[in-house]
Amino acid sequence: MLLVGRGALPFPCCLLISLRDLGLQRHITYCRAAIHPLSGRAARRAPAGRNTTTAAAVAAPEQSKHQTKQNKGGQQAAKTAWEAIVGIECHIQLNTRTKAFCSCSNQFGGQPNAHVCPVCLAHPGALPVLNQETVHKGMLASLALNCSIAHTSKFDRKQYFYPDLPKGYQISQYDIPLGSSGSLELMFKDGTKRQVSIERAHLEEDAGKLVHGGSDQLSGSTHSLVDYNRAGVPLLEVVSGPDLRSGREAAAYAAELHRIMSLVGVIDVHAQDAVMRCDVNVSVRKKGEEQLRTRVEVKNMNSLSAIQKAVEYEMERQVELIESGRESEIVQETRLFDEDKGHTFSMRKKEGLADYRYFPEPDLPLLQIEENIISEVKDSLPEMPSAARQRLLQLKLPIADVLTLTDDMETATYLSAVLAAGAPPKQAANWVMGDLLGYCKEHKAHIGDLDLTPQLLAEMITLIESGTISGKIGKQILPDLIKGKVSPGSLEKWVKTEGLAQISDEATIAAMIDEVLASKPQELEQYRGGKTKLQGFFVGLVMKESQGRVNPAIMNKILMQRLQATKS
Amino acid sequence: MAEISVTDQEVEDWQHQIEDIVGWFDQLQAVDVSGVEPAAIADGKEQGSLRPDVPRAYENRDAIMESVPNKERSYVKVPKIM
Numbered sequence: 001m002l003l004v005g006r007g008a009l010p011f012p013c014c015l016l017i018s019l020r021d022l023g024l025q026r027h028i029t030y031c032r033a034a035i036h037p038l039s040g041r042a043a044r045r046a047p048a049g050r051n052t053t054t055a056a057a058v059a060a061p062e063q064s065k066h067q068t069k070q071n072k073g074g075q076q077a078a079k080t081a082w083e084a085i086v087g088i089e090c091h092i093q094l095n096t097r098t099k100a101f102c103s104c105s106n107q108f109g110g111q112p113n114a115h116v117c118p119v120c121l122a123h124p125g126a127l128p129v130l131n132q133e134t135v136h137k138g139m140l141a142s143l144a145l146n147c148s149i150a151h152t153s154k155f156d157r158k159q160y161f162y163p164d165l166p167k168g169y170q171i172s173q174y175d176i177p178l179g180s181s182g183s184l185e186l187m188f189k190d191g192t193k194r195q196v197s198i199e200r201a202h203l204e205e206d207a208g209k210l211v212h213g214g215s216d217q218l219s220g221s222t223h224s225l226v227d228y229n230r231a232g233v234p235l236l237e238v239v240s241g242p243d244l245r246s247g248r249e250a251a252a253y254a255a256e257l258h259r260i261m262s263l264v265g266v267i268d269v270h271a272q273d274a275v276m277r278c279d280v281n282v283s284v285r286k287k288g289e290e291q292l293r294t295r296v297e298v299k300n301m302n303s304l305s306a307i308q309k310a311v312e313y314e315m316e317r318q319v320e321l322i323e324s325g326r327e328s329e330i331v332q333e334t335r336l337f338d339e340d341k342g343h344t345f346s347m348r349k350k351e352g353l354a355d356y357r358y359f360p361e362p363d364l365p366l367l368q369i370e371e372n373i374i375s376e377v378k379d380s381l382p383e384m385p386s387a388a389r390q391r392l393l394q395l396k397l398p399i400a401d402v403l404t405l406t407d408d409m410e411t412a413t414y415l416s417a418v419l420a421a422g423a424p425p426k427q428a429a430n431w432v433m434g435d436l437l438g439y440c441k442e443h444k445a446h447i448g449d450l451d452l453t454p455q456l457l458a459e460m461i462t463l464i465e466s467g468t469i470s471g472k473i474g475k476q477i478l479p480d481l482i483k484g485k486v487s488p489g490s491l492e493k494w495v496k497t498e499g500l501a502q503i504s505d506e507a508t509i510a511a512m513i514d515e516v517l518a519s520k521p522q523e524l525e526q527y528r529g530g531k532t533k534l535q536g537f538f539v540g541l542v543m544k545e546s547q548g549r550v551n552p553a554i555m556n557k558i559l560m561q562r563l564q565a566t567k568s
Numbered sequence: 569m570a571e572i573s574v575t576d577q578e579v580e581d582w583q584h585q586i587e588d589i590v591g592w593f594d595q596l597q598a599v600d601v602s603g604v605e606p607a608a609i610a611d612g613k614e615q616g617s618l619r620p621d622v623p624r625a626y627e628n629r630d631a632i633m634e635s636v637p638n639k640e641r642s643y644v645k646v647p648k649i650m
Contacts, residue, residue: 226646
């Protein structure tokens, strides 16, 4: 039904997930083909005469009142009375070594048309053979999304005519997807959660990449150039239910999907290219209404924040049309998001499902998967972000910390290992979120790659907790630990050898304090005269004297005693 | 779809042939298939073997690219889109 019809075309100039929004330094830039908003397949299937509005739309974007900040009160009112109904289709590029149906390398970069063969170029008589890793990764991703795996599924041909598609059809899965009926859980900063249904997850192949020659501007191109390296690369298309209610939720969904796909290792997180391309379907309704109105598909979002803005813009546009009695102007169509202008514009009217003339792919046998294989893959799954969040919340960590720690699951995994090695949760979380993530950000490193193992960090935290070293010394030696100067299990011995152990012996501390006070009679006089702020001055001197090693609590106690005694 | 030009003679010849083909489907339609499960695929019983994920460059790539009628650098050159 709508599932596939919602526009399953792989779309080179759609997403991209930039994790900048998430505060992660590692982000995947995208824009595979998008030299210009219409230079990729955004323009596809829009032969001359059929889509004459597109160029005009670029030149003269629809006038809209939404672009101004005026009428804010009205917008607020609209926002409270209306809600968006959003579903997202995401094309996930699986990081197999070879293409889906031939042994050509699935690798980006390199010379155009370096990775091609008779199968992916559709030479007569060449037959596809399914890559087992495509199935395996598709299953991993589907199971991570709580989908059921079809024991028997099949491939179908989706026909359309475009030069980036050598066969004239895309091998996809139509009525029996590999995965179906899954779900994914979102959590927001206020602690609220939302379950998002996953309608289906199906395997398909990507198309080639079009480059427009003759000019950087599409309008000035005299011809187009095609690179088929990407033709036949495996994709998993994940279709959510219409369960998202705002731009914020839509962006959170895309972020969570990317998080899960990174975690199970089916995407290349270091890719320069877009590994996820998302399209959103948006309609609006008054809160409390059951009936759904006409929905619009929006493509071409380059980041999570763009997804959010596109949904918010589209929501306002539709609400305004409905409220001004022009609901008939909301038509089922594909619109593109212009990030610079912050609005969407019509690209083409949506093709009907019948236009694709789906039929079973006769060149591929049924895909049959035994139950024991499914169980095996399921058992191999790591802890999902939702479970990790739940577990960390139960340790009484604040929601904001939990979201930070599970933003990149590599961090959550690291923290879990620190906890397993015996460190108390709050302290462990603080060291990981503060010093370690700060270091990683500064040095563009991954926490999992640090020489400072979770065990060693736990040892250090334990030494601080037991009073063997001070927190200050902890911060001081951290760079050495990160550089791998100390091996796990030997930290306590090392700090003692290095003379870094905390001084907690009262007599020793008292002697140091007496020495400091004796060396500063003038300041002592001033303190005695009422300038009690000088306490900090003495604390600093004792700390300096001891190279930060004295136990601050004991030192403060004795210092106060001495100062008071001197005063009286 | 592709543009196809045909001559009047071809129209006359093919008209009968196409009618024959459509007529053949009528015969198929007449077969009673009640109780027969729809077959998604002709040899639906067969389980195909999957291919190991090992890259192998196609040895005759140069010949393939030589057969491309229009090229620019190593791209395939096609008429302007839109």
